Amino acid sequence: MKENGRTEREALFDVLAAGIVCHLGVIVDGHPMVVPTVYGFDREHLYVHGSVASRSLTAGTLACATITVVDGLVLARSVFEHGVNYRCAMIYGVPRPVVDDQEKLAGLRLLTEHVTPGQWEYARQPSRKELAATTLLALPLAEASVKIRTGPPDDGDGPDAALEVWAGELPLATGWQHPVPDPVLPPSVPLPAHIAARAGTRLG
Template sequence: MTTTPLSPTDRSRVRRHRDRQREDRAELHAVLDEALVAHLGRVVDGEPVVLPTLHARVGEVLYLHGSSGAASLRGDEPVCVTVTVLDGLVYARRWFTQSANYRSAVVRGRARRVTDTGEVLGALRALVTRVAPGQEDHAEPPSRRELAATAVIAVDLAEASVKARSGPPGDAEAVAAGDHRWAGVVGLATRVTGVTTCPALPADTPVPAHVPTG
């Protein structure tokens, strides 16, 4: 595992709860690789816009997917991409110390519109593999017309920060003062809840081995 530091800049450095900042680039990779949805922020006509989108990391590049007609994915402009993995809800003895356990990443940089066909296909394959492993070989790749209607944006991971919280409620002083009301952590996880075969197929069509069923 890499131990290359993130070396955040002034604008990407964590300012609140600085003790929660993570310095290892491997932790950045782990958060980006686990989160299923990214949020892309940019300014459109002087107004902030944040849109959810799929993403995939290939080395030190983050790829984002959208429509070629989407103003949010023009490229060649400053953007901010955020992802969050929510690990648990922290039930504390006081409202003020109620919290959550999480891992989050913020990537800032100048978006680049990917135009090379080989890189576009590689990025789209990575996106499919990221969201549905095995589907990249099971499903049909995009046609030229579909590629023309698709936008892929690349953002280098040169300027990024990671922030995380874990552990119990931060109100030990309440216990010391004699407050013994229950407090703790409710763990959360994303899981498969079932698989439904497309109604256009015969009901007995087998589910491919790469599809998670629970």
């Protein structure tokens, strides 16, 4: 894929930046299992929390991590031509449990900063014990594909275009709402700027 001068590699990082949860597919006892989990990434790896999926990873089997951003519905004249505008990245690879403390800290930092920019320096960072209790997986980004659909339905130039049926897109947008303090939080603790600034902004 090379569209408007953007490479598939650049499109991959755009989708990774736009999403917040990936769906990780692994094989457990011969059966597929798909679990949602937050992620972080750099230019080489996708980092995911491995608590749920880790029991399947001893064999070093392949996994598939899919990140999907739904941008809206494609409403056509015919039901048959209906579809979805979306951006989707699929990453295939053998997830590697991260064991080195420095790499684990770096991966957790990427994950935290992807989900909530500014939070790594603000919240209390993992202790040695917490770090040991955290399972982090690194999935190489070497094998990935990106699929993107945008724009109006495809039946505007066919016979159905003569029908008196409205056609177009119904966009979908996801946005951050106002933060809700923990009921037991002392009122003296201020809302930090990096969280306050997010309310009202869009994800993706």
